[in-house]
Amino acid sequence: MPAPNALYVQSGGPTAVINATAQGVIEAVRRARPAVGKLYAARNGILGALHEQLLDTDAASAQAVTALGQRPGSAFGTARYKLARFEDDEREYHRLIDVFRAHGIGMVFFNGGNDSMDTALKLSELGRRLNYPLQCIGLPKTVDNDLPVTDCCPGFGSAAKYVAVSTREAALDVAGMARTSTKVFILEVMGRHAGWIAAAGGLAGSGAGDAPHIILFPEVPFEADRFLERVRQSVQRHEYCVIVASEGARYADGRFLSEAGGADAFGHKQLGGLAPVLAQMIQESLGYKHHYAISDYLQRSARHLASATDLEHACAAGRTGVEMAVEGGNAMMVTIKRTGDDPYTWETSAAPLDRVANREKELPRGFITDDGYGITAAARTYLQPLVEGEALPPFRGGLPVYEEIDLPSVEKRLPAFD
Amino acid sequence: MPAPNALYVQSGGPTAVINATAQGVIEAVRRARPAVGKLYAARNGILGALHEQLLDTDAASAQAVTALGQRPGSAFGTARYKLARFEDDEREYHRLIDVFRAHGIGMVFFNGGNDSMDTALKLSELGRRLNYPLQCIGLPKTVDNDLPVTDCCPGFGSAAKYVAVSTREAALDVAGMARTSTKVFILEVMGRHAGWIAAAGGLAGSGAGDAPHIILFPEVPFEADRFLERVRQSVQRHEYCVIVASEGARYADGRFLSEAGGADAFGHKQLGGLAPVLAQMIQESLGYKHHYAISDYLQRSARHLASATDLEHACAAGRTGVEMAVEGGNAMMVTIKRTGDDPYTWETSAAPLDRVANREKELPRGFITDDGYGITAAARTYLQPLVEGEALPPFRGGLPVYEEIDLPSVEKRLPAFD
Incomplete structure (x- = not known):
C-alpha cells in the first residue's frame, strides 16, 4: 500500500504567522518521506477540499517554502465555512471522502481556531463513519488566543x-x-x-x-x-x-x-x-x-512586527502535527506547553480535538487588576515571553517582501460539486 | 560679548523622527562651541518660552542624546499655539524677548510645520522690531509633507x-x-x-x-x-x-x-x-x-517602522539649522533638496521663512492617475526613496526601548506670565 498523501487546510481569520505553520508542515512532510506521500494545500480552506481545488506543494523549492513562512495572510486562501452536522446532511462529508479517495489523501492538517477545530473534529470522525482511513490533526491558530488546553495560540x-x-x-x-x-x-x-x-x-x-x-x-x-x-x-x-x-x-x-x-x-x-x-x-x-x-x-x-517566539510556535505546530500523524495520531490538536516562566521554556504537546472544539478560553480573572482596568503581574509573566524577539521579513525598496508562492493546481479527477 | 545661548522649540503634531532633529541640533551646538553658548529646550513648545520653562540640554550625555533621537513623540512637549499678530497684541512678544534676554538667548530653532513656520517668521522679525539681537531658524517637520520649497518634510x-x-x-x-x-x-x-x-x-x-x-x-x-x-x-x-x-x-x-x-x-x-x-x-x-x-x-x-532616509533628513535638518545660525542666518527654514532620483541623492539647503509660512503644498496633479484613484510613475519616483531603509530602535523584552531624557529645569529669573 502506498504511503498516504496529505492535505493542509487553512481556516478562519489569517494571522501574521499562519504561513510559518504551513512552512513547518511542508518541511516536516519532506523529512517524513516515505511515510507520507504527496502534500497538497487546499485552495480557500475547506472549500478547496469540497471543490477539489488542490495545490501541489511539492513544486515549491526549499527557498520558496522559507519565503512562504515570512508572508502574512493566508497564502493558499482560507474560508469561514461550517460543515453541517453529519446527522443533518451527509452530502458534504461524502464529497470530502470522494475527493480524499480520488487523491489518495489519508492525512489532513487543519490549521485554525475554535470553529475550525470543530470542523477538524468532524473530519477526524469521518474515517470511522464512512470506512475510509483518515487521520485529522488540528494545528492551532488564532490571534484571539482563546483555544483551551494550549498555553497560547500561534498568531x-x-x-x-x-x-x-x-x-x-x-x-x-x-x-x-x-x-x-x-x-x-x-x-x-x-x-x-x-x-x-x-x-x-x-x-x-x-x-x-x-x-x-x-x-x-x-x-x-x-x-x-x-x-x-x-x-x-x-x-x-x-x-x-x-x-x-x-x-x-x-x-x-x-x-x-x-x-x-x-x-x-x-x-x-x-x-x-x-x-x-x-x-x-x-x-x-x-x-x-x-x-x-x-x-x-x-x-x-503586521508580519513586520511579528514576535520571534510566536513565529517559532507557529512553525513548531506544523512540524509536530506531521510527526503526530506519522505516528498514527488522529483527532488531536497540537498544543504549546509552557514548561518554565523565567527563562521561558516550552515544548509542543497534544490535546484531543473534542476537548478544544467550540470551547473558548477567557482571560483568567487573576490576570485583571481588582479595579478591572489593568493587568496584574501574573498577566505580565504570562504575556511577556509571547511577544519576545524580533523576526523581520526581508525588506526591499523600504517595504517588506512578501512573495506569493506559485504552486500548480492538481488535476481534477471528479465532477464538479454544487 | 559672550556667545549667544540657543533655544530649541518643538511645535505642532509630533512625528516618529522629530527627536532626531533635536539630536541633530544638540550635537551640532556642541560641535559649534564656543560660537554658541548653552542650548535650552522649551517645555511644551512656545508655551515653555512664554512661561520660562526651559530645560538644560547640556546635562545630557552623548549616549542620552543618541537615545533621544530614537524616541517618537515630542520628548520635550510640543504645543498647538498661535501667537497673536504683533499689530494686534504685543504682550506675548515683549514677554518672549524678556525671557530670551534673561537667559541670554540669541538663537531660536523652531521645529514644526506650516503654522509653526508662521510663528518662526514672527520670531525672526522680533529682533528688529524690539531691538534685540535674535536669529530664528525654522526646522521642517510634518507628516503631512505640505511645506513648500523643501522636497519633503522630515516625519x-x-x-x-x-x-x-x-x-x-x-x-x-x-x-x-x-x-x-x-x-x-x-x-x-x-x-x-x-x-x-x-x-x-x-x-x-x-x-x-x-x-x-x-x-x-x-x-x-x-x-x-x-x-x-x-x-x-x-x-x-x-x-x-x-x-x-x-x-x-x-x-x-x-x-x-x-x-x-x-x-x-x-x-x-x-x-x-x-x-x-x-x-x-x-x-x-x-x-x-x-x-x-x-x-x-x-x-x-511608529518609530519601529521609521524610514532610515527620513531619520537622516530629520537629523540633518537639525545640524544644518545650527550651522546656518552660526553663519549669521535668520528668518530661514532648512530645506531638503533632492539632487538625484536614481540613485537618490539629496542635500540640505534653505528657504526664506516668508516663502514657506502659511503656505501648503498640494500633491501635484501629475502624481495622480487620470482616473483619480491611483498614483503615477512620477509619484513612485518621488515617494520611493523617502521610505527607503530600516532603522529599528533597540528592543528589550520584545518592545522598543524609548528612553525619557532627564534634563534639569533652568532656574527662573522672571515673574510668572499670565
Whole structure:
C-alpha cells in the first residue's frame, strides 16, 4: 500500500504567522518521506477540499517554502465555512471522502481556531463513519488566543506585540502634546469574546502611571460612570489618558458597547464600532479633545512586527502535527506547553480535538487588576515571553517582501460539486 | 560679548523622527562651541518660552542624546499655539524677548510645520522690531509633507512607510479570506488638506491589479457613483477591494465626507470620521462585507517602522539649522533638496521663512492617475526613496526601548506670565 498523501487546510481569520505553520508542515512532510506521500494545500480552506481545488506543494523549492513562512495572510486562501452536522446532511462529508479517495489523501492538517477545530473534529470522525482511513490533526491558530488546553495560540503573540508596541508609541505622541491638544486616546483592538489582545496593550507600560491608563476587557462589565471618572482622574494626574479597548467591551446585561450607538436621521444604525461610542461619551461628559485608532486587520497581519517566539510556535505546530500523524495520531490538536516562566521554556504537546472544539478560553480573572482596568503581574509573566524577539521579513525598496508562492493546481479527477 | 545661548522649540503634531532633529541640533551646538553658548529646550513648545520653562540640554550625555533621537513623540512637549499678530497684541512678544534676554538667548530653532513656520517668521522679525539681537531658524517637520520649497518634510517618510507597509500587509489578509468573508477593506489615513500620505499607500502594490485598488485624495473631488462602481469592479475582478482613504476626502463643493454622517436619535452628530461613512455607503449600495482600520496617531508615532532616509533628513535638518545660525542666518527654514532620483541623492539647503509660512503644498496633479484613484510613475519616483531603509530602535523584552531624557529645569529669573 502506498504511503498516504496529505492535505493542509487553512481556516478562519489569517494571522501574521499562519504561513510559518504551513512552512513547518511542508518541511516536516519532506523529512517524513516515505511515510507520507504527496502534500497538497487546499485552495480557500475547506472549500478547496469540497471543490477539489488542490495545490501541489511539492513544486515549491526549499527557498520558496522559507519565503512562504515570512508572508502574512493566508497564502493558499482560507474560508469561514461550517460543515453541517453529519446527522443533518451527509452530502458534504461524502464529497470530502470522494475527493480524499480520488487523491489518495489519508492525512489532513487543519490549521485554525475554535470553529475550525470543530470542523477538524468532524473530519477526524469521518474515517470511522464512512470506512475510509483518515487521520485529522488540528494545528492551532488564532490571534484571539482563546483555544483551551494550549498555553497560547500561534498568531496571538504577534498581535499582542503589535498592540503593545502601538500603544507605547501612540502614548508618547499623546503625552507630548496633551497640554494644548488631544488629552484622551483610544486604541480599539480585536477580541470580541476574550480580552487577551487588550491585555497585551498593558505591556506598553510598567503600570505606575504609565500608559495605558485604562484597559477595557469583555470580561469586566462596563460601567460608564466609573469609566468616565477614571478618565477624568487620569487626565488630572498625568495630563492625558490612553485607553486600550477590546471590541468586545460590554455592559453587565451583555450588550456590546459597539452596538449602543444610536441610529442616524435616516434610521441607519450608527456604524463605527466601539471607539467612537467611547469618544462620544467622553466628549459629552468631560469635554476632552480625543482621538482614536482602530487597528482592525493591521494587528493580525503586521508580519513586520511579528514576535520571534510566536513565529517559532507557529512553525513548531506544523512540524509536530506531521510527526503526530506519522505516528498514527488522529483527532488531536497540537498544543504549546509552557514548561518554565523565567527563562521561558516550552515544548509542543497534544490535546484531543473534542476537548478544544467550540470551547473558548477567557482571560483568567487573576490576570485583571481588582479595579478591572489593568493587568496584574501574573498577566505580565504570562504575556511577556509571547511577544519576545524580533523576526523581520526581508525588506526591499523600504517595504517588506512578501512573495506569493506559485504552486500548480492538481488535476481534477471528479465532477464538479454544487 | 559672550556667545549667544540657543533655544530649541518643538511645535505642532509630533512625528516618529522629530527627536532626531533635536539630536541633530544638540550635537551640532556642541560641535559649534564656543560660537554658541548653552542650548535650552522649551517645555511644551512656545508655551515653555512664554512661561520660562526651559530645560538644560547640556546635562545630557552623548549616549542620552543618541537615545533621544530614537524616541517618537515630542520628548520635550510640543504645543498647538498661535501667537497673536504683533499689530494686534504685543504682550506675548515683549514677554518672549524678556525671557530670551534673561537667559541670554540669541538663537531660536523652531521645529514644526506650516503654522509653526508662521510663528518662526514672527520670531525672526522680533529682533528688529524690539531691538534685540535674535536669529530664528525654522526646522521642517510634518507628516503631512505640505511645506513648500523643501522636497519633503522630515516625519513624512516614516508615516509614508507605515501606511505603505500596513496597506500591503492588510491587503494580504483580505485577499486570503475574500471568498467567504470581508471583500472591502478601508484604511483611513491622515492628510486633511493634501493627499501625500494617502499617495504613499500606493507604494504597497505595483499597480496592475495589486492593492490598493482605490486611493481617495483630498485633491480629487469625490463622486459616490463612480467610486462605488470602481469598488464593484474591483471585487468582481480581484474578489476584493482595498481602499486607502485620506481623511480629507471631500465632495466637489468642498464638504468633507467625514462630516457627511447624519445625526443620531438624540441629535448628536455622528462621530467616526471618513471610514465608517464609506463603509456605510458600500454596505447600502453593494452589500459587501467590509472592515476598516483607522491609523490615526499610530502612523505618525511608529518609530519601529521609521524610514532610515527620513531619520537622516530629520537629523540633518537639525545640524544644518545650527550651522546656518552660526553663519549669521535668520528668518530661514532648512530645506531638503533632492539632487538625484536614481540613485537618490539629496542635500540640505534653505528657504526664506516668508516663502514657506502659511503656505501648503498640494500633491501635484501629475502624481495622480487620470482616473483619480491611483498614483503615477512620477509619484513612485518621488515617494520611493523617502521610505527607503530600516532603522529599528533597540528592543528589550520584545518592545522598543524609548528612553525619557532627564534634563534639569533652568532656574527662573522672571515673574510668572499670565
